[in-house]
Amino acid sequence: AQRVTQPEKLLSVFKGAPVELKCNYSYSGSPELFWYVQYSRQRLQLLLRHISRESIKGFTADLNKGETSFHLKKPFAQEEDSAMYYCALSGSRDDKIIFGKGTRLHILP
Amino acid sequence: KAGVTQTPRYLIKTRGQQVTLSCSPISGHRSVSWYQQTPGQGLQFLFEYFSETQRNKGNFPGRFSGRQFSNSRSEMNVSTLELGDSALYLCASSLSGLEYNEQFFGPGTRLTVL
Numbered sequence: 001a002q003r004v005t006q007p008e009k010l011l012s013v014f015k016g017a018p019v020e021l022k023c024n025y026s027y028s029g030s031p032e033l034f035w036y037v038q039y040s041r042q043r044l045q046l047l048l049r050h051i052s053r054e055s056i057k058g059f060t061a062d063l064n065k066g067e068t069s070f071h072l073k074k075p076f077a078q079e080e081d082s083a084m085y086y087c088a089l090s091g092s093r094d095d096k097i098i099f100g101k102g103t104r105l106h107i108l109p
Numbered sequence: 110k111a112g113v114t115q116t117p118r119y120l121i122k123t124r125g126q127q128v129t130l131s132c133s134p135i136s137g138h139r140s141v142s143w144y145q146q147t148p149g150q151g152l153q154f155l156f157e158y159f160s161e162t163q164r165n166k167g168n169f170p171g172r173f174s175g176r177q178f179s180n181s182r183s184e185m186n187v188s189t190l191e192l193g194d195s196a197l198y199l200c201a202s203s204l205s206g207l208e209y210n211e212q213f214f215g216p217g218t219r220l221t222v223l
Contacts, residue, residue, distance in 0.1 A: 043112075044152075044199065044214040086152060096165040097142070097212075101151035 002027050004089050006100035013077045014108045021072040021103050023061075023087030033063055033070040036086040036099070044086070047072075057081070082107045111135065113202050113215035121221045127188040130218045134181050134202030140164075141183040142212065143175060146197040155198075158183050159205070187220075195222045 003026040013019050025031060035047040048056045050063040050070060061072045070087060087100040114133045122128050134141050142165075143155040154167040158177035175185045181202070187194055197219050201212040 043216055044201075046212065096154045096157060096167060098154065099144075099152035 002031075002089060002091060002098050004087050004098050004100035006085075006087055006103045008103045009101070010104045010106065012106045012108055015079055016076050019072075019074040019077045019081065019105065021085050021087075021105065023070045023072065023100060025068050025070065025087075025089050027068075027089060027091060029091055032090040033061070034088040034090070034097075035059070035061055035070075035072050036088055038084040038086070040083070047085070077107045079107045079109065081105060113200060113213050115198075115200055115215040115218050117218060118216065119219050119221075121223065122190050123223050124190055124192060126190050127186065128190060128220060130185045130187075130198055130200075130220070132183045132185070132200035132202075132215060134183070134200075135213055138202035138204055138213075139181050140203045140205060141177055141181065142201045142203075143183070143185050144199045144201070145169075146199055146217070147195075152199070155185065190222045192222050195220060 005024045007022050033050040036044050037047040038044045048061060059072055059074045061070050063070050082105055084102050084104050086102045088097050090097045113135055116131045120128060132141055140159045142157040145153045145155055155169055155173055156163055156175050157165040161177045172188045177183045197217045199214055199217045201214045203211040
């Protein structure tokens with residue numbers, strides 16, 4: 001069964017410290033993985049996807065097929081990174097998208 | 110370019126009633142997906158419409174239904190409302206639905222069932 005697991009509901013990190021938001025998935029095939037972000041009082045928006053291998057707002061995520069993980073990382077946290085982060089999976093180009101339950105990132109001053 | 114709009118933004122209904130929510134996608138977008146967001150379950154996929162046809166469906170009971178019009182606007186209907194249907198309902202649009210990274214979300218409709 002398709003499943004996305006974000007083990008942390010809340011992650012508090014000091015400003016300037018490294019950030020890692022964990023995401024593990026279960027899928028029997030080649031999934032597409034995404035990270036979505038929702039800032040306070042804003043709409044859910046795409047942050048990045050694994051196939052583009054890009055860095056957005058300093059965040060990167062590497063797909064590890066062996067560990068079935070897609071952790072989101074940033075070397076130095078900023079206060080504006082405080083938000084709700086969702087890991088998501090899509091099994092194929094016209095398949096539905098499955099979201100994890102989200103991790104709230106709180107950057108401490 | 111105008112973003113995805115959803116109406117109404119807030120709704121209060123009582124158990125047993127039915128409700129219709131509306132979503133207007135970004136101009137040119139042909140795919141519309143619907144999601145239910147609750148504190149306990151997070152974001153759950155309801156269904157996706159493309160060119161007036163339901164292409165994908167999540168694991169929700171038949172009380173949840175939808176449709177899409179020729180102008181790509183979509184409606185979602187929930188019949189015989191239950192307390193557990195209280196949630197934020199989000200819709201998202203994309204050009205073709207073939208690449209989920211192109212999804213743009215609306216602000217949501219907050220439904221409260223009393």
